[in-house]
Amino acid sequence: xxxxxxxxxxxxxxxxxxxxxxxxxxPSSSAARFPDGSYCAKxxxxxxxxxxxxxxxVCDAGKIVISTDPAYPPYxxxxxxxxxxxxxxxxxxxxxxxxxxxxxxxxxxxxxxxAGNWGGRWDLSVGSMTQxxxxxxxxxxxxxxxxxxxxxxxxxxxTAATVADLAxxxxxxxxxxxxxxWIEKGYADSATVVQFNAPPVGAxxxxxxxxxxxxxxxxSGRTNDWDFMAQSKEFLEAAITESNGKFKILGExxxxxxxxxxxxxxxxxxxxxxxxxxxxxxxxxxxxxLSGFSTKNLGRDVTKP
Amino acid sequence: xxxxxxxxxxxxxxxxxxxxxxxxxxxxxxxxxxxxxxxxFIGVSLNVEIGFISTAAPFILQGIGLTLLVSSxxxxxxxxxxxxxxxxxxxxxxLLNAIASFYVSFFRGTPLILQLLFWYLALPQVGIVLDxxxxxxxxLGMNYGAYMTxxxxxxxxxxxxxxxxxxxxxxxSSRTAFIRIIAxxxxxxxxPAIGNDFVAMLKDSALASTVSLHEILWRxxxxxxxxxxxxxxxxxxxxxxxxxxxxxxxxxxRIERRLSAGDRNREVxx
Numbered sequence: 001x002x003x004x005x006x007x008x009x010x011x012x013x014x015x016x017x018x019x020x021x022x023x024x025x026x027p028s029s030s031a032a033r034f035p036d037g038s039y040c041a042k043x044x045x046x047x048x049x050x051x052x053x054x055x056x057x058v059c060d061a062g063k064i065v066i067s068t069d070p071a072y073p074p075y076x077x078x079x080x081x082x083x084x085x086x087x088x089x090x091x092x093x094x095x096x097x098x099x100x101x102x103x104x105x106x107x108x109x110x111x112x113x114x115a116g117n118w119g120g121r122w123d124l125s126v127g128s129m130t131q132x133x134x135x136x137x138x139x140x141x142x143x144x145x146x147x148x149x150x151x152x153x154x155x156x157x158x159t160a161a162t163v164a165d166l167a168x169x170x171x172x173x174x175x176x177x178x179x180x181x182w183i184e185k186g187y188a189d190s191a192t193v194v195q196f197n198a199p200p201v202g203a204x205x206x207x208x209x210x211x212x213x214x215x216x217x218x219x220s221g222r223t224n225d226w227d228f229m230a231q232s233k234e235f236l237e238a239a240i241t242e243s244n245g246k247f248k249i250l251g252e253x254x255x256x257x258x259x260x261x262x263x264x265x266x267x268x269x270x271x272x273x274x275x276x277x278x279x280x281x282x283x284x285x286x287x288x289x290l291s292g293f294s295t296k297n298l299g300r301d302v303t304k305p
Numbered sequence: 306x307x308x309x310x311x312x313x314x315x316x317x318x319x320x321x322x323x324x325x326x327x328x329x330x331x332x333x334x335x336x337x338x339x340x341x342x343x344x345x346f347i348g349v350s351l352n353v354e355i356g357f358i359s360t361a362a363p364f365i366l367q368g369i370g371l372t373l374l375v376s377s378x379x380x381x382x383x384x385x386x387x388x389x390x391x392x393x394x395x396x397x398x399x400l401l402n403a404i405a406s407f408y409v410s411f412f413r414g415t416p417l418i419l420q421l422l423f424w425y426l427a428l429p430q431v432g433i434v435l436d437x438x439x440x441x442x443x444x445l446g447m448n449y450g451a452y453m454t455x456x457x458x459x460x461x462x463x464x465x466x467x468x469x470x471x472x473x474x475x476x477x478s479s480r481t482a483f484i485r486i487i488a489x490x491x492x493x494x495x496x497p498a499i500g501n502d503f504v505a506m507l508k509d510s511a512l513a514s515t516v517s518l519h520e521i522l523w524r525x526x527x528x529x530x531x532x533x534x535x536x537x538x539x540x541x542x543x544x545x546x547x548x549x550x551x552x553x554x555x556x557x558x559r560i561e562r563r564l565s566a567g568d569r570n571r572e573v574x575x
Contacts, residue, residue, distance in 0.1 A: 077531055078527065121425075212535070213535075
């Protein structure tokens with residue numbers, strides 16, 4: 001009995017360790033399997049030691065794992081057939097194509113993406129992430145692919161005429177979003193975000209796991225939950241439409257941010273990937289690809305500052 | 306006298322059956338009434354949109370496969386761990402007993418969602434990147450395995466000592482006695498608990514939505530959020546989980562009835 005149970009415990013332990021470790025990839029220097037002119041073909045043809053870089057990891061795997069949250073049409077959503085559609089999704093697919101690899105999607109919580117330390121779970125975030133100083137501590141930003149402003153809505157019954165009138169009120173936003181940061185402390189000292197209006201003096205912040213819950217909580221009858229909500233114009237306009245006009249946009253943009261892809265600082269060396277992505281984004285601005293995706297999905301061009 | 310007694314017995318049995326029939330009818334009427342009230346309440350309060358639900362439902366239903374996959378592989382893992390764990394808890398070896406009781410204490414003593422996030426986010430920090438499906442299976446399997454270890458141990462200990470003594474008197478080694486006498490009887494005690502835990506696991510597998518698995522709850526959340534209607538899609542998800550548990554509870558009852566065929570103490574109703 002005693003011998004047998006020890007043996008069983010050892011087998012179970014070994015099986016778990018074996019499953020956990022998985023196989024390790026072998027380096028390949030052949031650029032031939034990538035489309036001509038793609039970054040993987042070019043990079044591998046240079047014959048440098050890429051084996052420790054993110055670019056090599058992606059090229060060698062032949063796929064790039066891109067994180068997105070498909071609950072934000074028209075940026076990212078799943079259509080009926082399970083296909084990822086929207087501005088971010090189109091952009092991500094085009095980037096992968098120019099790298100010479102295929103896309104695999106990951107859909108983690110937003111706060112897990114902005115916190116960095118992805119541990120290789122995904123390689124790149126293409127999820128409308130606004131560059132902020134705090135985030136830049138844990139992720140590396142590619143040059144912006146579009147520009148987005150933060151707006152505020154209030155219930156149609158609100159008497160506030162300007163953002164300043166909301167002093168001391170409660171503002172709702174999704175967890176770890178640029179909008180929650182604006183409500184909490186504003187962007188007066190930011191090197192990356194341009195602030196037009198300071199947040200209301202003494203505003204209290206209320207966050208939910210996603211921005212959508214702010215709207216849903218209010219619509220469910222929790223009308224004392226918050227007095228105003230901050231998000232992008234597209235999101236807020238969708239909320240106004242879906243709620244049959246229960247809210248109104250208050251004033252103009254309060255801040256403008258640069259929206260970028262993000263790479264994990266703690267992952268394998270990403271310098272070559274960053275350089276490749278910067279070139280790809282510049283080319284996509286240049287040849288009108290990004291403007292085309294923007295017009296197709298958002299009905300307007302948001303890719304110019 | 307004999308025939309009178311037989312007639313009386315027959316009459317009592319017939320009355321019993323009639324009463325049982327009436328009882329069954331009342332039972333079903335109450336069930337039907339509660340379900341009707343529930344549907345009425347939801348219909349009045351939730352502003353249910355049939356058009357939206359008919360587009361959202363197929364998307365949510367696609368998650369059933371993943372939910373069943375994760376739950377069933379996890380219950381197998383949990384059962385194996387519980388069998389090993391129970392042997393450890395009953396072992397005279399201090400080493401095995403300590404390992405088993407630490408396992409039970411730790412995995413029962415921390416929230417399942419933290420264990421799940423540990424597999425998903427903490428392990429990669431030391432270079433082990435498990436597939437999210439594996440993370441969910443390990444988290445659920447090891448957590449439930451800890452609970453089931455104690456159930457297995459109790460099941461084995463519930464077999465009367467006399468059985469062991471009788472086996473010894475017949476000249477069986479303790480090993481043979483365990484395999485032929487103790488284990489089969491313990492198994493009958495344990496199986497209902499495994500079934501129960503599987504049903505519980507079907508629902509706890511919804512936690513896997515937090516590590517990006519597109520199972521039933523993730524799909525309900527995602528498609529609902531796009532239109533700010535998660536309440537309606539959560540309702541669909543609730544019905545799906547409920548139907549799944551009803552089906553598996555029925556399966557479990559059948560298995561239990563089969564196993565209790567030779568046991569007059571443990572007749573299962575319904």
